[in-house]
Amino acid sequence: MTEKAQKYSKKEQIVWKSIGIFRKQGYFKTSIADLSEACGIHKAHFYYYFKDKEHLLEECLTTVKKIFDKKIFILAYQEKPLKERLHEIEAAIKNIFLKYEGGCIMANSVLETAHYNPQFIPIIQSFFDAWMQALTHLYTEKYQPATALAKAEQAVQDIEGGIILMRLYKDDRFFLKALKRAKQVIY
Amino acid sequence: MTEKAQKYSKKEQIVWKSIGIFRKQGYFKTSIADLSEACGIHKAHFYYYFKDKEHLLEECLTTVKKIFDKKIFILAYQEKPLKERLHEIEAAIKNIFLKYEGGCIMANSVLETAHYNPQFIPIIQSFFDAWMQALTHLYTEKYQPATALAKAEQAVQDIEGGIILMRLYKDDRFFLKALKRAKQVIY
DNA sequence: GTCTATATGCGGATAGAC
DNA sequence: GTCTATCCGCATATAGAC
Numbered sequence: 001m002t003e004k005a006q007k008y009s010k011k012e013q014i015v016w017k018s019i020g021i022f023r024k025q026g027y028f029k030t031s032i033a034d035l036s037e038a039c040g041i042h043k044a045h046f047y048y049y050f051k052d053k054e055h056l057l058e059e060c061l062t063t064v065k066k067i068f069d070k071k072i073f074i075l076a077y078q079e080k081p082l083k084e085r086l087h088e089i090e091a092a093i094k095n096i097f098l099k100y101e102g103g104c105i106m107a108n109s110v111l112e113t114a115h116y117n118p119q120f121i122p123i124i125q126s127f128f129d130a131w132m133q134a135l136t137h138l139y140t141e142k143y144q145p146a147t148a149l150a151k152a153e154q155a156v157q158d159i160e161g162g163i164i165l166m167r168l169y170k171d172d173r174f175f176l177k178a179l180k181r182a183k184q185v186i187y
Numbered sequence: 188m189t190e191k192a193q194k195y196s197k198k199e200q201i202v203w204k205s206i207g208i209f210r211k212q213g214y215f216k217t218s219i220a221d222l223s224e225a226c227g228i229h230k231a232h233f234y235y236y237f238k239d240k241e242h243l244l245e246e247c248l249t250t251v252k253k254i255f256d257k258k259i260f261i262l263a264y265q266e267k268p269l270k271e272r273l274h275e276i277e278a279a280i281k282n283i284f285l286k287y288e289g290g291c292i293m294a295n296s297v298l299e300t301a302h303y304n305p306q307f308i309p310i311i312q313s314f315f316d317a318w319m320q321a322l323t324h325l326y327t328e329k330y331q332p333a334t335a336l337a338k339a340e341q342a343v344q345d346i347e348g349g350i351i352l353m354r355l356y357k358d359d360r361f362f363l364k365a366l367k368r369a370k371q372v373i374y
Numbered sequence: 375g376t377c378t379a380t381a382t383g384c385g386g387a388t389a390g391a392c
Numbered sequence: 393g394t395c396t397a398t399c400c401g402c403a404t405a406t407a408g409a410c
Contacts, residue, residue: 010375025302028215031403045376047405103298110355111295112213124355150364154345157352157365161344168297168311177337178344197393218385232394234387 011049014039019060023102027057027112054117057109061123064105069130072096076134082141083187089134090183093159097175103163132156135182142186155182198236201226206247210289214244214299241304244296248310251292256317259283263321269328270374276321277370280346284362290350319343322369329373342369 008016017039021030032053036043050056075089097104106127113120132152139148155178162178165171195203204226208217219240223230237243262276284291293314300307319339326335342365349365352358 026215026299028213029299029303032405033403042377043404044378044406048375053404102302107351108298110351111290111298112216114354115212115289116216121355128352128355153352153361153364154368157346157348157361158341158344160348160351161346164294164297164347165315165340165344167301168308168315174340174344177340181341219387220385229395230386231388231396235393240386 010041014041014046014049015056015059015063018056019064019105020100020102022057022060023100023105023108025102027053027109054119057113058120058123060105061109061120061127065123065127065130068127073130073134076137082138086138086183086186089138090179094176094179097163097166098172101167103167104160107160107163128156139185151185155185158182197228201228201233201236202243202246202250205243206251206292207287207289209244209247210287210292210295212289214240214296241306244300245307245310247292248296248307248314252310252314252317255314260317260321263324269325273325273370273373276325277366281363281366284350285359288354290354291347294347294350315343326372338372342372345369 014035018030018035021035021038025034032046033043035056036046050059072089072092075092076085078085078088080088102108106124109120110124132149135152135155136145136149139151142148143151158178158181159175162175165174201222205217205222208222208225212221219233220230222243223233237246259276259279262272262279265272265275267275289295293311296307297311319336322339322342323332323336326338329335330338345365345368346362349362352361
């Protein structure tokens with residue numbers, strides 16, 4: 001009873017905290033001690049919840065994918081005018097990447113783990129698949145499918161590049177201008 | 188005499204090898220043992236050439252910056268027709284990123300070291316400054332300076348995002364299409 | 375579920391012989 | 393310049409008491 005009243009389980013809380021820390025510090029540079037301390041649990045107790053660090057990252061990535069599906073990508077498929085959906089999706093993406101520092105954990109994880117831990121690749125691919133599909137869906141209302149897909153790819157690449165430059169120069173504008181361009185594909 | 192006949196010093200060779208390994212494996216996941224072994228020197232001997240791992244990465248990044256200045260960005264300022272310069276710079280960038288796996292060491296290093304090792308930020312910034320300046324120079328022949336700069340930023344972001352997706356999907360096309368778009372800004 | 379203690383190995387770095 | 397030996401600290405992970 002009291003357990004169900006809690007919004008998130010302890011395990012979920014660890015995943016949330018870890019997402020934030022991995023994004024800022026990177027995967028390999030983050031120790032179990034860092035994570036445990038931030039979560040207010042003892043180092044050894046971490047292994048009560050997760051088999052190892054890799055399994056934690058996996059849960060982090062699938063969680064992020066679910067959040068984006070549920071909160072952002074879904075906005076593209078609503079029964080609303082095109083421009084409204086486009087505006088909502090832009091606002092949601094802006095919100096999430098400006099709120100937390102460290103950029104995009106999906107892109108970061110590609111670069112850190114592609115060589116040694118290819119098991120994360122499919123999860124990260126599914127994230128970018130869903131993102132590009134959502135934008136393609138929107139752009140298809142004005143362009144041929146092939147053109148819409150190309151513009152969606154360009155938009156995602158532009159935004160991800162913008163996130164890197166935002167972090168490098170500590171300047172939001174690279175990211176914000178990319179978002180604006182993604183919207184201006186339509187109007 | 189025999190020393191001067193060698194094209195690269197041992198120290199330079201280590202830097203070259205390390206650039207390739209850092210790019211593929213990442214900075215933190217790469218050990219001194221990895222680097223030494225790949226260079227055919229003994230682990231302890233590494234410290235004869237470099238104070239520590241951070242100083243090695245610094246030399247790697249400044250070396251990459253110099254190479255891009257000398258081999259790529261300079262192409263934008265030649266006494267040649269605009270389209271020719273644009274084509275040469277595209278070919279040079281394509282060449283370098285397709286030849287070696289692991290993507291862009293500059294972008295990778297931002298994500299890995301921005302939080303703990305901000306000392307690398309200025310070097311990486313100077314790299315992207317030079318790249319965007321070269322493209323802005325080209326685009327200014329057809330657009331107003333402010334527009335040219337915005338298009339240069341977009342092109343660089345698009346290409347960097349494309350490099351990430353190229354690695355994620357093991358598919359050159361994301362990167363190649365971004366390069367093509369950077370050229371089509373002009374013609 | 376939570377803590378103490380600890381095993382174990384690896385990575386960065388140094389000292390010093392040759 | 394190159395190698396041997398070694399120190400130290402940290403990080404992952406486990407065993408087991410409470």
